[in-house]
Structures are given as C-alpha cells and as structure tokens.
Amino acid sequence: MTDAADKKGDNDKTITVVVNGTAHQVPKNHDLTYAEVVTYFDPTYPQHPQTVYSVTYTRGEKPKEGTLAPGGSVKAKDEMEFHVIPTSES
Numbered sequence: 001m002t003d004a005a006d007k008k009g010d011n012d013k014t015i016t017v018v019v020n021g022t023a024h025q026v027p028k029n030h031d032l033t034y035a036e037v038v039t040y041f042d043p044t045y046p047q048h049p050q051t052v053y054s055v056t057y058t059r060g061e062k063p064k065e066g067t068l069a070p071g072g073s074v075k076a077k078d079e080m081e082f083h084v085i086p087t088s089e090s
Contacts (some may be wrong), residue, residue: 015078031073041084054085 002034014025017032019040025033038045038053048055055068061077068082 017080019082030076032076033073052087057082
C-alpha cells in the first residue's frame with residue numbers, strides 16, 4: 001500500500017503543459033523559462049541560441065494568456081498551452 005501511495009504522491013508533483021500539441025511533464029509550481037519552452041519545441045535550441053522564436057501561451061494562471069520573451073519566465077499551470085513559431089530577424 002505504501003508503494004501505491006508513494007506513486008500517487010509522485011503524480012501530484014508534476015503537471016502537463018502542451019507545446020505545439022505535444023504534452024510535456026514539468027514540476028508543479030515551476031516557472032517555465034523561454035529557453036525551456038523553446039527547447040521542448042526544438043531540442044537543438046541550446047546549441048543554436050541565436051535562433052529567435054515567438055512564444056505565446058494560453059490557459060495560464062495570471063495572466064491567462066500572453067507572450068514569453070527571451071529571458072522571461074511564466075508560472076506553469078496544468079494544461080497550459082504554448083505556441084512556438086520560428087521568426088526571422090530583419
């Protein structure tokens with residue numbers, strides 16, 4: 001019984017966020033950074049940080065929707081959705 005209780009406790013420690021339609025598990029009460037969200041979309045981002053992405057989100061806490069800028073972060077909420085789009089610099 002203890003194992004089952006421990007497993008349930010572990011499930012309560014993570015939430016699901018969705019990046020461009022793909023679900024990802026993140027720690028509960030976690031502040032997601034721009035770099036983390038972009039890396040979920042493009043796993044090679046850490047090797048190519050000069051690439052710029054537009055990151056928007058919906059179903060957040062407060063504010064419920066917005067834009068995540070480079071260097072920024074937002075508190076993760078279960079079922080939060082992120083939309084990442086590569087942009088070109090002029």
